[in-house]
Amino acid sequence: MKLHEYISKDIFAAYGVPTPKGHVAATPKEAGKIAKDLGGRVVVKAQVLVGGRGKAGGIKLAENAKEARTAAEEILAMEIKGLPVRKVLIDPAVEIATEIYLGITNDRAARQPVIMASAAGGVDIEEVAAKTPEKIIRAHVNPLLGLQDYQVRDLAVSIELEREHWDAFHKVTQGLWQAYQRSDATLAEINPLVITKDGELLAVDGKMLIDDNALYRHADLEAHRDIDVEAPAEVEARENELTYIKLDGEIGCMVNGAGLAMATMDIIKLFGGEPANFLDIGGGANAEKVAAALRIILQDKNVKAVLFNIFGGITRGDEVAKGILEALKQIKTDVPMVVRLVGTNAEEGRALLADANMITAESLAEAAQKAVQAAQGSK
């Protein structure tokens, strides 16, 4: 789960990382008030969970409260890469001397967190990583020991940070590590970490991703979930304990198991079709869940055919068949459906569906070919 900049920075601040003393606003009036209280120049920043908001005009400098109010009004009316701006952050503007990059993420190959620092901060770090990888200094952190002080000193030396800033850098880096670890983050990033003209270190932008599997112990963070980034159908799927991802094709898929669901999408493409979605109904799915899944698939008006590929193990073929019949009672549709049931109770399932006017298939290849034909036929 992605966290907004203002929430990420609040978390960093709670662990001792210096951040600008700004506040978030949902209306131009609030924005003006915050700017007035802060006094002086401010930056008004769109709070949206996509990159490139600066280029899209989502960050504006304002000289006073009146300008801040106008800037907020403009930004709050924007949509950035399809996402509405619902909040703006008003931070005091700072005089920047230097910009540093500092981030912690999981290195899955090393099975350890990795901390990265670079003197080339303030820009797209993936671009730095691609073009000049030597400018990013990396250190792996032993997950049992945590970030060691000598590692922080090594980073400071490697990015050629002046000695007068070492103590402040230590505080920021250990604070970021604590924030990362205690929030179960998969990414905690400050870009840029600014050295101001007054010689202070300040995290002017922040980004955190939280491990979805760990949200059960972070109800406070879950409360900040921004569902704008998810398609409405994806939210509905999550509430029904289904995993659904909308794609652009015309063949809806319902599969049990993530790997098989991906393989099913791939084989549709192989035979000349395009998958409309990824949908994993999980193990042991019952009739209700199957019905919810079918409703979600058919909400997508691009869908010209539906392919069910169920390999029964824990999931039973007859339960899936009942779910399909149940859903078809509720939804009137003429979208053709191709069903392939294999494994546990597959025969019982097929018998149930015999009168339902569905296309059946034995093999995966046959099922995919029939779905592609059906989609073309119904165009």
Place this chain on the structure above:
Amino acid sequence: MAILANKDTRVVVQGITGREGSFHSQLMLDYGTKVVAGMRPGKGGEWVLDGKVPVFDSVKVAVEATGADTSMIIVPAVAAPDSILEAADAGVRLIICLTEGVPIQDMMRVRAYLDFKQVTLIGPNCPGLLTPSQTKIGFIPGNISMPGNVGVVSRSGTLTYEVLNALKQEGMGCSTCVGIGGDPVKGISFIEVLQMFEDDPLTDQVVMIGEIGGTDEEKAAEYINEKMTKPVVGFIAGKTAPPGKRMGHAGAIVEGGAGTAKDKVEALKKAGVQVADHPEQIPEMLKK
């Protein structure tokens, strides 16, 4: 012969009294797996599965009383890290953790601790393993495979069943099938399993089923190129997956341009692996 587990493997099930735990333990018993003990704190002294399996309060006691050498973990994600550590400290040689949804930072700590222990972990978030006609530890349905000379290793669950089933339709059986799981940080990897198959006299060919995310398949390709003499057929799921979207499994995500199906297929082909376009082509490729 088989790798990792055979008919003599003695299994303790952590979480045997749960709905899923008891259901799958029963299927394992029916298959012939030696389920010698169950573990559930607070239920020690009870007997479950028609009075055939004793339950203990701790894995340590279960191991002492029954000689269990392998633990299967089927507990909620909240309890899984603790369960893995308990099994490791109780002295089993193999731990198979089926549980899905374990936080990644927990798994990083658990892995770092296991490095000091003489124990092999499979999973978490995996379907377990099957040595046909000998033992089944986990979810893999017993009736979709038969004994044979093909070793199967996979990051996926039902996709693996699909492949086992396709092999069986063509009269081909398997030595052992290992589901290593779909999480980004896990126990044994492709390379370790490939190594075991390379050394196993009854495995003649290997099927490796990978998916998008991470670089495990690329590393496996390097290993195959340098060390393996037995033929390998591969399959990679997720060619149509969009970047930045997690495809169900916590580990199945293309991030920062790394971990695409295209890269993995190329790496495998370079290593001399035949890569199937879809799972049903695999038996045919093995016959060549």
